[in-house]
Amino acid sequence: MKRSEINTIMQSADDFIRMNGFHLPPFAYWTPSDWKSKGTETREIVERQLGWDITDFGQGDFRQTGLFLFTIRNGTLRELKNGSGKVYAEKIMVVEVGQVTPMHFHWAKTEDIINRGGGRLVIQLYNSTVDGQLAETDVNISMDGVCRTVKAGDSVTLSPGESITLPTGCYHKFWGGESRVLVGEVSVVNDDNVDNRFYEPLGRFPVVEEDQPPLYYLTSDYQQHLSWILEG
Numbered sequence: 347m348k349r350s351e352i353n354t355i356m357q358s359a360d361d362f363i364r365m366n367g368f369h370l371p372p373f374a375y376w377t378p379s380d381w382k383s384k385g386t387e388t389r390e391i392v393e394r395q396l397g398w399d400i401t402d403f404g405q406g407d408f409r410q411t412g413l414f415l416f417t418i419r420n421g422t423l424r425e426l427k428n429g430s431g432k433v434y435a436e437k438i439m440v441v442e443v444g445q446v447t448p449m450h451f452h453w454a455k456t457e458d459i460i461n462r463g464g465g466r467l468v469i470q471l472y473n474s475t476v477d478g479q480l481a482e483t484d485v486n487i488s489m490d491g492v493c494r495t496v497k498a499g500d501s502v503t504l505s506p507g508e509s510i511t512l513p514t515g516c517y518h519k520f521w522g523g524e525s526r527v528l529v530g531e532v533s534v535v536n537d538d539n540v541d542n543r544f545y546e547p548l549g550r551f552p553v554v555e556e557d558q559p560p561l562y563y564l565t566s567d568y569q570q571h572l573s574w575i576l577e578g
Contacts, residue, residue: 347400347402347406347408347552347553347554347555347556347558348554348560349463349554349555349556349557349558349559349560351408351560351562352400352554352560353443353551353558353561355400355408355562356398356400356561357392357415357560357561359414359416359437359440360374362440362464362528363416363438363440363528364447366374366403366462366463366464366528367436367463368462368463369526370416370418370438370513371418373388373391373396373397374397374416374562375562376562377561377562378511378559378560378562378563378571381563381571381572385575386529386575387469388575389470389575392568392572392575392576393410393422393576394417394420394421394422395417395420395538395543395561395565395568396417396418396419396420396422396437396565397416397417397563397564397565398527398562398564399414399415399416399417399538399551399563399564399565399566400412400413400415400552400564401413401415401549401550401551401552402449402552403448403544403549403550404549404552404553405548408445409442409446409570410443410445410446411445411446411447411448411469412442412445412447413439413441413445413447414440414441415437415438415439415440416438417435417436417437417466417565418436418438419432419434419435419436420432420435420436420535420536421433421434421435421456421535422535423425423520423535423537425535426534426535428453431555433465433534433535433536434444434532434533434534434535435528435531435532435533435534435535435536435538436497436530436531436533437526437530437531437533438462438529438530438531439528439531440526440527440528440529440531441467441521441522441526441527441529442518442522442526443465443521443522443523443524443525443526444521444522445521445522446510446520446521447519447520447521448519448540448544448545448548449470449472449480449517449518449519449544449546450512450517450518450519450543450544450545450548451516451517451518451543452512452514452515452517452526452527452542452543453514453515453540453543454514454534454535454537454541455533455534455535455536455540456511456512456513456514456533456534457511457512457531457532457533457534458509458510458512458530458531458532458533459509459510459518459520459529459530459531460504460508460509460529460530460532460555461504461506461507461508461527461529461530462506462508462528462529463506463507463528464483464506464522464525464526464527464528465522465523465525465527466503466504466505466506466523466524467502467503467520467521467522467523467527467529467568468501468502468504468520468521468522468523469501469502469503469504469518469519469520470499470501470508470518470519470520470552471483471485471487471496471498471499471501471516471517471518472485472498472499472501472502472516472517473498473515473517474515474516474517478543480498480499480517480545481498482498482552484488484496484497484498485497485498485499485500485516487502487510487511487513488510488511489502489504489508489509489511489517489534490508490509499538503523508530509530517545520576525562526530534545538550538551551564551566552564552566554566573576
């Protein structure tokens with residue numbers, strides 16, 4: 347993805363998030379210049395990859411296959427294993443009409459996906475087999491505390507205010523229906539480096555072409571530009 351495209355997506359998503367009455371935390375707006383004055387007090391942001399996350403899943407067409415995310419809070423796998431500290435995570439996402447997040451499940455993460463506003467979110471569901479294939483069995487899920495059963499490969503639709511709980515091993519693929527959707531995610535600790543199992547091999551983070559300076563750093567930029575905070 348070109349950095350200019352990423353910058354445009356950031357600005358557009360931020361406008362949409364504000365329009366729906368949601369606000370990002372202050373660190374969202376730290377520019378690369380601002381980061382130069384930060385020290386080890388910001389270690390949690392860098393270490394836990396809080397912030398801007400925009401991906402085309404390596405497919406080269408963000409509007410067709412892609413997702414905007416912003417990680418607001420996150421713990422660590424160490425805390426999760428110990429059962430103490432910050433054992434949860436929260437994200438806000440923007441999903442465009444017909445923009446697909448490809449079929450995947452999580453090995454460790456149980457998550458609630460919440461329609462926070464805008465259009466409708468369509469989610470296709472499968473159970474997974476022991477060897478990572480799509481199972482033909484019915485999928486049992488909870489939607490706002492109500493148990494439901496859907497056939498393998500069927501979709502559910504979330505209108506604003508509605509949510510679904512996706513357990514570990516549950517394959518899901520989603521896209522926006524009719525109009526742009528603001529989507530929340532509340533989950534246990536999230537680690538996108540190790541916890542995503544895509545049905546078809548894909549890249550989780552984009553390869554960035556630097557055609558202009560970054561408006562704000564992506565979480566995938568931290569290792570290159572902010573590693574000194576982790577080393578301090």
